[in-house]
Amino acid sequence: AQTVTQSQPEMSVQEAETVTLSCTYDTSESDYYLFWYKQPPSRQMILVIRQEAYKQQNATENRFSVNFQKAAKSFSLKISDSQLGDAAMYFCGGLIQGAQKLVFGQGTRLTINP
Amino acid sequence: GAGVSQSPSNKVTEKGKDVELRCDPISGHTALYWYRQSLGQGLEFLIYFQGNSAPDKSGLPSDRFSAERTGGSVSTLTIQRTQQEDSAVYLCASSPTRRNSPLHFGNGTRLTVT
Structure with missing residues (x-):
């Protein structure tokens, strides 16, 4: 079985600060x-970042980076210099090669306080 | 190029009626997925197509739900005898099925059963 868990239903951060979402x-x-998707109010799912399990180096995309702890089966997302446009639902997910079924967590709603 | 297109964007139907939701994937994408997102919830996997066949339809919640894909392109999700609990956003995604290719999502169809 494959499961993904996001234990933080909601998070908030001050603009320009750093926030970490757990998965x-x-x-x-x-x-x-593994991957993180962002879903703003428009409903459009936008890929934020992805990480292959065999790669030890943590993936980074501009202000977004992950902390991939394979032994602990943890995949957190760090957003640096938070911007108002980062406000959205964030979904963590995973796909097993061959199974081709992406499984998502329940999501974390991120609020950015100006 | 064009992204994943879903129609209609919103659908209101009466309990007991049948509905059809359409998904036009990105041209050339062989994999197609349907997900359901209930209000404030995560994404629930429904079915996955590879070409015109559905190797994994384990997420379809009942026999009232069915889906097909023709020509390796357009997919239709049909819900028969709709119930109020079917109210949700139905998201479609496609992928080229190359290793680790991300999913590209449509904007979803919001279904409301009254």
């Missing part, structure tokens, strides 16, 4: 990849 997962497979 844990469970799988017995060794070949998989």
